[in-house]
Amino acid sequence: MQILNLGVNHHTAPIDIRERVAIAPEHLQDSLLDLRNHLKGKYSDLTPEVTILSTCNRMEIYCAANDATYPDHYLEERTFDWLAAQNNVHQHELRPYIYSAKESDAVKHAFRVGSGLDSMVLGETQILGQMKKAIENANQVGALGAYLKPLFDKTFSVAKVVRGNTQIGAHSVSMAGASVKLVERIFGKMSQCSVLFIGAGEMIGLCANHFAGKNPKKIAISNRTVDRGNDLIKTFSDKNLQTEVFPLVDLPKQLHEYDVVVSCTASSLPIIGMGMVKTALKARQSRPIVLIDLAVPRDFEPEIKSLKNAYLYSIDDLGEIVSAGKANRQDCIGDAEKIIERGVIEFYETLEKRAVVPIIKSIQNVGEQYQKIELEKASRRIANGDDPMVVLSHMAIALANKFMHAPIHALKQSSDANLEEYKQIISKIYSSK
Structure with a gap:
């Protein structure tokens, strides 16, 4: 194997x-x-x-x-x-x-x-x-x-x-918890932040719950399928939070409204480029924006990190916070x-x-074949009027001989190198104890 x-x-x-x-x-x-x-x-x-x-x-x-x-x-x-x-x-x-x-x-x-x-x-x-x-x-x-x-x-x-x-x-500090800690380092209290989540999968659900626990000013979800975003946002209905759901195609014109953007989609290519973030920063009059990319492959173009007032963090950047206390x-x-x-x-x-299961099954199959052969012989002899006790005696001897044949043959045909090993195995199997 x-x-x-x-x-x-x-x-x-x-x-x-x-x-x-x-x-x-x-x-x-x-x-x-x-x-x-x-x-x-x-x-x-x-x-x-x-x-x-x-x-x-x-x-x-x-x-x-x-x-x-x-x-x-x-x-x-x-x-x-x-x-x-x-x-x-x-x-x-x-x-x-x-x-x-x-x-x-x-x-x-x-x-x-x-x-x-x-x-x-x-x-x-x-x-x-x-x-x-x-x-x-x-x-x-x-x-x-x-x-x-x-x-x-x-x-x-x-x-x-x-x-x-x-x-x-x-x-332990989860990725969701680390994201919250990171935002609090930059903005202080979360209560003054509007937070946007891009995607509606398990990781976004975990992050959204952590952020919701800090009572942000607003929580929004943008997803290709709005229905999935609506299902997720409903979980915050009892928290008295301002919420919104919008399709991903509307992201370019709404990005500037959010202080924190957390993204985790299954896209094979970045969905947020440098130009989109530049436009958002201009509309925000250079107020900082925190971008947390939990996706692999990444959702944000890595060049965004070079923009002033755009704080972009990948999943690897969260490692230091996550490892605290390890x-x-x-x-x-x-x-x-x-x-x-x-x-x-x-x-x-x-x-x-x-x-050993196949070996056991093989032995069982051989036993069943012997049993079938000897039962057929015994049935014919009894049908011909032979004494049942004599028939049973012959059947028992025949079955015993069939099962003894293989180990005895192996002993007789074994080489000198294998003989001792065969003797030990057969002695153990057929021990009278």
Whole structure:
């Protein structure tokens, strides 16, 4: 069996690399099928398992194959080739940022990711939902099998134990919380700020809730689908906030009205350019505007950062705030790592038990064939008037001889090198104790 994890994340690669290899949700299933075919290569009769996890902070590929035909490093090399070619990135540009892990190290990495130990926000729970979505996509296109499915089942089980038995997520600052802290550093109290959220997904929902708790002057949502924006804005109906929803096409003429803009869409290209922000700043008479880009690929053109009074922050810029207090939770990290190490051992024990299932079934099938043959013989003899007790005696002897034939034959035909091992195994199986 070969298990591989390969990818980039916020630890190894800057955002400009991560956004170039990110895969949009609507393309994920096609990418899974394309990756699987690429891994087959000239081994067209093989069926490797694949899963792709693409989030703001990571782009990871998990592969598994149960065939000795694959040469060493084949999966790793083919996976890297696909990742670079799929996203039109030169291999020499991408290679310095790539990490990979094999076998038990890959299993451990999956457990750490699912438990939030590898996240920018230590112990965060959003990654678990993202992993489940990745597995759902892989399952829908038939890319899971006997190794990745139990791997991720165990990942979710380990993550549950980590969260239930450690304080790994206690007192952590989420991306949403970090965004609020950042705005308060610049504007002071939020009560004088108008806040615009672009998008209506999970991350925007989390951020909007955090900002709403600070009672801003106004909250607005701009989204391609206004209905989704309306559904989200309804959650603030009991907070006595001034709210508004408008379509994304109206953004250029409304941007200047907002002091804070938080964006997280699934767009593959920036939706807010330098010209739009320049126009907004002019209309604001150079009053500062805070722009928080939580999307990967980014929603704002990075050149906006050069504009005076435009404070643009990417998801990586929030890392310093998010990491605050992490050092105080090192004991929790140690406890979580111990749970993960046990989980890796248990995963391989489960695989070993599953590996003997085909052998057990084969033995059972042989036994059923012997039983059928001898029962048919016995039925004919009894029908011919033979003594039932004699028939049963002959049937018992015949069944015993059939089951003894294989081990005795193996002993007689074994080489000197294997004889001692066969003797020990057969003695243990047929021990009278």
